[in-house]
Amino acid sequence: MxxxxxxxxxxxxxxxxxxxxxxxxxxxxxxxxxxxxxxxxxxxxxxxxxxxxxxxxxxxxxxxxxxxxxxxxxxxxxxxxxxxxxxxxxxxxxxxxxxxxxxxxxxxxxxxxxxxxxxxxxxxxxxxxxxxxxxxxxxxxxxxxxxxxxxxxxxxxxxxxxxxxxxxxxxxxxxxxxxxxxxxxxxxxxxxxxxxxxxxxxxxxxxxxxxxxxxxxxxxxxxxxxxxxxxxxxxxxxxxxxxxxAAQVLWTDYRQYRSLAPFVRELAGLDTGSLRLPRRTPLSRRLVQRRTLISDGLLRLQPYMDPGVRGRALAEALARRETPAQAAATADAVAVVVAVRSLRRGVPAVALAGAGAGGGGRGTAAAAPESEGAPAPGAAEGPDLVAVARALRRSPVVGSFRERP
Missing domain, CATH: 1.20.1070 (Rhopdopsin 7-helix transmembrane proteins)
Structure with missing residues (x-):
């Protein structure tokens, strides 16, 4: 029927x-x-x-x-x-x-x-x-x-x-x-x-x-x-x-997680004491762990941050007509690259007053000259980690500092 x-x-x-x-x-x-x-x-x-x-x-x-x-x-x-x-x-x-x-x-x-x-x-x-x-x-x-x-x-x-x-x-x-x-x-x-x-x-x-x-x-x-x-x-x-x-939040977390990968690779080898998460750990928790790992790495680099290096990188980025926000992220990225190199050589920065990208990079951003016209993203909130990671991967200024002795 x-x-x-x-x-x-x-x-x-x-x-x-x-x-x-x-x-x-x-x-x-x-x-x-x-x-x-x-x-x-x-x-x-x-x-x-x-x-x-x-x-x-x-x-x-x-x-x-x-x-x-x-x-x-x-x-x-x-x-x-x-x-x-x-x-x-x-x-x-x-x-x-x-x-x-x-x-x-x-x-x-x-x-x-x-x-x-x-x-x-x-x-x-x-x-x-x-x-x-x-x-x-x-x-x-x-x-x-x-x-x-x-x-x-x-x-x-x-x-x-x-x-x-x-x-x-x-x-x-x-x-x-x-x-x-x-x-x-x-x-x-x-x-x-x-x-x-x-x-x-x-x-x-x-x-x-x-x-x-x-x-x-x-x-x-x-x-x-x-x-x-x-x-x-x-x-x-x-x-x-x-x-x-939920899908929008998941996609945003995924993009941030992938975008922070260059930052993690830059800090590879530093003793940050991170824990290995199980395979089924939610992406949101993995993102928190990745951000925590980066923050711990920046704390580890604090004694090796050189405000002078950041200032020169900021000037070069602005000279290449990067926006103030992009230039600040590029300067933070250069400061991290040079600090990692100094740490591995065991040579701390000469000028330590106000230095330190640790705890969100407060010292590196605060040391930027105000006359340059760039914002100081680290002064209150710390740098945009995703923007810094993007600069580590793409910025020609960061590449030029990598090649310098």
Whole structure:
């Protein structure tokens, strides 16, 4: 009666919503008791997944046979869908915020109304006469059946109202947010608008039955793929802000980790006492270790820093028309190169007053002549380690100082 191909519109959104729930699960479990937004999101994703898992024709048949009631799965699935609608509205109310008492009152009203809808679904189903099991076209097959007609209109009306309100409210926030959050809200708006298209297709097929026409194919073959696409957009809307931000942070950490490699190679052989990390250590921790290793190396080089060398390198970099920030990084890089050479020769710098790139390179930057027009990046925060590492790899000034005796 049903083919595997027909299951695809149900399995794909179920898997996507489950993935969204799995991604958000650590945050949901951590803040479940203290953050109502987290509770709303967790319930929404769980109910959304359940709608598609229970909505599969094979699952519907199993539910009907296990209970011995024809079409028993219909009010169950429609109840899950109705509670999903309520979760969407509750989520929107939490996001909008406002007076806590008003928020609690509104949420209580939403749950009361939709609990009444669920009760109405079971009541109308109990009063309806639906002896023939219909797994794919129940809405249109029983569109003219007393009480089942009201049953179908009840769930479609509740779903339409929830999607319309949710899409409208989220759309009003688009101008107030930016970045990954805004991208996620755009996907959510599209998803809930497509849900309205799903309701419209279903309703057109049902009304066609009332008027003596046959548009059952809209409900049977068009509506399920629309629902699948809806779930895709909604799931991406919830995943994107979290996953996008995490990916951006990971990419930034990776770029910094790779960019600092020349600095690490320059300090190779110095006794910094670094620990070897396991292979599965997160990149963020590896980046912290690499920065710590560099800072320890700079501390080790402190007695060998020569402000005069840095001043000459700064002048050469500015003469090559480097920007003040680039020139400062180049001067710090030259100071490190010369200091490493002095350390290995065992010759400390002659002028030690104010010297020291250790602890972030404060001495090297502070010794730069103010008249040169270059900033003193190390005076307060220390040098930009990534910029210094880039200068170690690319700057011709650093290369020229390497070749000098």
């Amino acid at each position: 049903t083919s595997d191909k027909f299951y695809i519109p149900y399995l794909i959104p179920a898997a996507i919503l489950t993935l969204a729930l799995a991604i958000r699960l650590p945050v949901i479990m951590r803040f479940w008791r203290i953050d109502p937004n987290v509770r709303s999101l967790g319930g929404l994703l769980l109910l959304g997944s359940a709608v598609f898992y229970f909505g599969r024709p094979k699952t519907l048949a199993l539910l009907n046979s296990s209970t011995g009631v024809s079409n028993f799965a219909a009010p169950l699935v429609y109840s899950l869908l109705t509670m999903f609608c309520a979760s969407c509205l509750v989520m929107v109310i939490h996001w909008r915020g406002g007076d806590p008492r008003r928020v609690r009152r509104t949420i209580w009203t939403i749950w009361s109304v939709y609990a009444s809808v669920v009760a109405g679904l079971w009541l109308t189903f109990a009063l309806a006469d639906v002896p023939v099991e219909r797994l794919r076209d129940l809405d249109t097959y029983y569109a003219n059946t007393p009480w089942m007609r009201e049953h179908i209109l009840l769930y479609l009306g509740a779903h339409t109202a929830a999607c319309l309100i949710t899409a409208t409210v989220i759309r009003s926030w688009l101008r107030e947010v930016t970045g990954w959050l805004r991208a996620g809200l755009v996907f959510l708006v599209i998803g809930f608008v497509l849900n309205l298209a799903y309701d419209a297709v279903k309703l057109v097929a049902v009304v066609a039955r009332w008027t003596g026409h046959d548009l059952d194919w809209l409900s049977t073959y068009v509506a399920p793929p629309i629902a699948s696409v809806c779930a895709l957009f909604v799931a991406v809307g919830f995943i994107l802000p979290h996953a996008g931000q």
